[in-house]
Amino acid sequence: MHALVTFNPNSVKKKKTSQQKIAQDLGVSQTLVSMVLNGRKEGISSASIKRIWDYAVKEGYTPNGMQIDLSGNGIADNIQAIGYILRSPLKLATKSNFFSHVHQGMHEALSQEGIKTLFLGGEGDLSESDYTKIAQSKGYPLGIVVLGQVQPSVIDNLSQGDAPIVSVSARYGGQCHSVLPNEMQAGEQLIEHLYHLGHRRFGWIGGNKGMMRNLERHEAITQSLSKRDLNCAPKDSITLESSERQDGYNAAQVILANRKDARPTALVCFNGLMARGAIDYLLQNQIKVGQDVSVVALDQTRACEESLPKITCCGSHPEAMGAAAVRLILQSKDSSEGVFSELTIPALFRDRESSGPAPEDT
Secondary structure, three states: OOOEOOOOOOOOOOOOOOHHHHHHHHOOOHHHHHHHHOOOOOOOOHHHHHHHHHHHHHOOOOOOOOOOEOOOOOOOOOOOEEEEEEOOOOOHHHOOHHHHHHHHHHHHHHHOOOOEEEEEEEHHHOOHHHHHHHHHOOOOOOOEEEEOOOOHHHHHHHOOOOOOEEEEOOOOOOOOEEEEEOHHHHHHHHHHHHHHOOOOOEEEEEOOOOOHHHHHHHHHHHHHHHOOOOOOOHHHEEEOOOOOHHHHHHHHHHHHOOOOOOOOOEEEEOOHHHHHHHHHHHHHOOOOEOOOEEEEEOOOOHHHOOOOOOOEEEEEOHHHHHHHHHHHHHHHOOOOOOOOOEEEEOEEEEOOOOOOOOOOOO
């Protein structure tokens, strides 16, 4: 039974501190500090654990909702967690709109099991030795979810350990489990919707250039249009390096600014944020959304309904993808070694105000 420290606020002046500050002061990696303060013991020397906890207690660090014990072992032994890693260049403070939903789905699924999520770091912040330490862990975390497309070496390094790995929105055949959105289904449903509304001239606004998710979404739209003997003219198709709201605004400006005739009547966007940016441009230029130009998104996030007009969209629900990743990890202990599952989450269609019949003069 561990004795619990009770702090007297009158005798101990607590200082605001952080895991990053502790790591800097002690000259160790932030990943090591995070693991120790989140209760991991395997693969870490007792001296390092005691040193980090002694310093953390001295500086007034207390994990939210957890109690510190005198043993130097960190949080209670029964705390369990599933770790997650963000693709580069994402960081905890700049997590994408999509992956924040995935993480929410993970949290909700795990809370029912009394298990926590543990942020292990961003791809660009973790060194090879960090990955080795994570892989060498025995039983903590229970598994690792990789959010987004990372360098193959990341999966290679993590695969050296025993913890099950699930990749969300990217596949690494024969190396780990994966949870994928049904991009073909989403693209087909959006184009079918717009086609029945009379649209025959389409524009494509893509983001995250070179990433697997953009390529698959663009291919889904291209194939769906081809089935109907249609395409996006090269001047009506643009793909940018990132996929933020400003990128959508800029892309719509490039496609529509100098087009008086034969401009696209429907813009299909990589995600809700880019669609929201495209709508901003249209509204600022007195172009009626859903009447003069329809805007739709291959997405299912809050960006599609956070403000008016709400965006017609279709995509696999990211919360469902997060929950599926959790299930794969929790079920992996009962599966055959070396056998990996690939789950494709169905797409959901939402018809909203941003799409409407093609203008009559088209």
